[in-house]
Amino acid sequence: MDNRTSNGILAGNPLFRLGLGVCPALAVTTCASAALGMGVATACVLVCSSLVAFVLGKVVSEKGTVATWIMVTACFATVAQFILKGWFPELASELGIFVPLIAVSSLLLSRADFASNNSLGAAMGDAVGMGIGYIIAMTLVGIVREILGQGTLFGSDLLPFTPMTLVALPAGGFIVLGLLMGCWNAITAKKNGKEETQA
Amino acid sequence: MSSNNTFRGGVHPLHGAHEGKSPTRGQAVIDYTAETVTIMMGMHLGAPSTPTVQVGDHVKLGQQIADPVGFLGLPVHASVSGEVIAVGPVQSVMNPAAMAVTIKNDFKDEWVDTLEPLGDVETCDPTKIVPAIKAAGVCGQGGASFPTHVKFAVKEGQYCDTIIVNGAECETHLTCDHRLMLEQSKRIVDGLRAAMRALDVKKGVIAIEDNKPDAIEAMRKAAEGRDGVEIMPLMTKYPQGGEKQLIQVVTGREVPTKKLPLDVHVIVLNVSTAKSIADAVIEGKPLITRITTVTGHVVRPCNFRVRVGTMVDELIAECGGYSIPEDQVGKVVMGGAMTGFPCPNTTHIPIAKANGGVVVYSEEESKDYDEDPCIRCGRCVEACPIGLNPYKLKYFCDAGDMKRAGEWCVMDCVVCGSCSYICPAHRRLTSSFKAMKDKIAAEARKGKG
């Protein structure tokens, strides 16, 4: 149970190492709070959809898996949208169209595939690990982009020189995410030698 | 009289220094007979011949000392009269040692009596010309050493309408063809006429680069009145002497990929090959001597008429030895600067039928540069006469990706060296293409075998 979770956070971090869930990671992380919110929402939907995927795993035929997972994640995304619109209206407006897009996030679909042909313990451990890993990754990107892009962090002013508006733009998002991925690989590779990540 | 008949691409190596030919272009050919000669059995492209003499036999000049083996085989003849002192493997320019016959010269030079000359080229019986060529052991002396009688074997359904004599000599440093054209121009035209009559071809063209105006003049005078023979000056550019480039410039046709010149009805002969054909037909003499330029860092660079099998270090000694201290010598190359073969040593390398020159480089000139990254400057794409993409091919060859190297036509590379010459980043392009070509050829042979 725990090595699956720790793998999800460090070696097998979904965003940095496996490159899953990149679309929201670029669009929403212009401010750290939105990134955190998105991370948590995606993590919750991930855990639920992995659970349902594990249950349906035996039933669904091999060909139809992608379609079914999309349907499952679409339902949970709708639920997430209700919750966000109800309790965190300003976060919902900030995330905009990316809450419905959780339905087709590559992170959820690949974890659902993983969950459907593994034991319950492994599936849940992996889902939780990936969820936490994703939250950490999203918040990290959000922090970096907010500091450099707006010069503020969670609202408080921070940057000595005028902020680099490029980092707030999509192009800057790509570059910052790419750089963070590279540094993350360098750090994790150096930390635990050449141990291969379990995708 | 500079001409603008040329092909696309190509480079101008050592253009400032007359392609490195100035030291020896004015020197007449000097005869040199060696003490002992080591005649290699594998001087031609086909399988090495089997020696028919034992140690202690006495051989005359021009006597056959080995029988041909296989379809591409050629007989080998003694280039000196004297006594056979050794029959065994000797280190050759190719790294594996090859079978050779060593003969000690008795300086009598008496010709063997079994020669059968066919008389004048214009009147002799055309059907006898090709067997005479085979009997004389004539092979391509431009560098490929492909047996000439096999080249003349025109299969049915094929025909030849032009014979080109390659007097381009675009390789740097070498002036053997140039001197031959000046001193034996009539014999070359006879050789061309003999080939034309043997294959009953109406048109013969002698192509000469315009950095040899005296040679063009001499050949024009010799070719007057000979029907079907014309002289064509070409622009001086390397690799004009390549078979494919010559055919493209002289006849405007292109040899299709994986095909031979005969498929576009052309045969290409080197100038010295034409002369050897004339010797074989007119006097029935075998191919035992060749003109070789010895130049570079030697005291007196000069052109030798040398017996096949003479050792390289003898020639260098004859030139007065190295002009730079011994440890300063970097490389001794058989052939010119662009396609020459570096010798591992100079004491055991005999001159073969196709070795046109020996060039000595100083240590500074032969320094190995390490490869800088490619900056995609496009000079190699401009320089390649075949129109390949050397910078892209290099990546595939380094990665050992045979499929994609084949897709990008590495097998069409003529290994002329233009791309490696011009590359500002000193990348070794030609050698990696040659390695990949050998690998693919070996793979194909293994597949077939």
Add this chain to the structure above:
Amino acid sequence: MTDISRILLFMVGCIFTHNVVFDRMLGVHDAGQPRRFETSVIYGVAVCIVMTLSAVCCWAVQTLLLAPMHMEYLQIIAFSLVVVAVTALTQLCVSKVKPEWMETLDNCLMPIAANCAVLGIAIVNAEAGYTFGYALLSGLCGGLGFLLAIVLLAGVYEKLEFAKVPEPFKGMPIAVISAGLIALAFIGFKGIA
């Protein structure tokens, strides 16, 4: 501004200025996958077809079904259903019309259903309240923009294949940075529509 130039500017806007991958950052996971040039062209065309059809169908579902019955909250599920159906339909047609395309796409078009760009464009059309013509145009041009992005990325990827990229940056990181640099170039189009 005549009608024609407004439509033309809208199309240029959708393909270049608000490019689906580089400006709206949808479908980045699919675009980032390393592919050869031919496969990327075929995959791009397939995505373009699916995107256009799903934009039209989603517009129909939105205006005919969800809006009159005030069931906008079911939008996500409805649109996902439509996208999956359209992808399955396209897979059938393509395997009949052009079987050799299917080999290059290892005969499964389902990943296109999981592509954020297709669903994203549909939702954007619904929220912006486009009429039928604009929804169709936005789907088509979004698809063409995706094709352009994928083809450019494949061209750059083939150049990077032999590049001496440092070890930690090999694979996804360098692909994302390349996309970032291309997006930096695409900023030049800002202001055109």
Add this chain to the structure above:
Amino acid sequence: MKLHLSPAPHVHSPQTTRALMLNVLVALIPCAIAGVYLFGFSAILLMLVSVLSAVAGEAIIQKILGQKSRINDMSAAVTGLILALNLSPRTPWWVAMAGSLFAVIVVKGLFGGLGDNFLNPALAARAFLLVCWPRYLTTWAAPLAADAVAGATPLANPAGYTLGQLFLGNIPGSIGEVCKPAILLGLVYLLFTKTITWQIPVYMTAFTGVFCALMGGGFVESMLSGGVLFAAVFMATDYVTCPMSTKGQIVYAAGIGLIIALIRKFGLYPEGVTFAILLMNVATPIIDRFTKRRVYGYEDNKKKEAKANG
């Protein structure tokens, strides 16, 4: 006597990467001198800062990544100098440093050093700075007058300046772009030393003029204003990022001209040159793919069709 056995060819042309880069540096000197003459001390400071930070950045990234240090092939110095000549004299020094570091580390270093980057480092850095700190890069200075803030550049109000001023360069603008005779001097030097071929500069300037004229701008003014000439000579001809064959280079130049005209007519940024060249750099791998030369002995498709139905 140890004989080398390195393979053929045994002779090499005098051209080396370092020599080519030195040629470019020498060709840039007239523009640098003109810039310093027109805009005074701040031009020198910017040039020094950006060249030094480019070289230092390259050294650091190569040490971190364990690559062989290649500073002496001067490519980082060329990138730094070209970037400096692209900036307005008013830009603060740390902006130039940030631009140089971005160019040498992100655009070139992470892709594997010289030869593996697909964007022109100097141009990508200029776009990066233009988008990051638009204010710093668009405050211009009047030439020859001690730091009086000048009016808009000829791009902003084309009617404001005569052709003579445009050509001679006493107009507000970037350090290296204004003085056209200096650029032409550099072009002549590069062509004379065969460092670049004439196709890209000539075609790009011509296409820019044609497309701008089609879109309503002046034919000659558009060629002389903004950074078109400087970019055509020094930036679009960067080997690594321009197509290999001359056919491809013509398509590349046409694309640049078109996009410059488009951006200048409709776009938000007044200066379209930077983004036009970057966009065509991105398209270069595809242009290369479709403009391959016909290999000797293969019929190109035109002949093949002729034979097929002939």
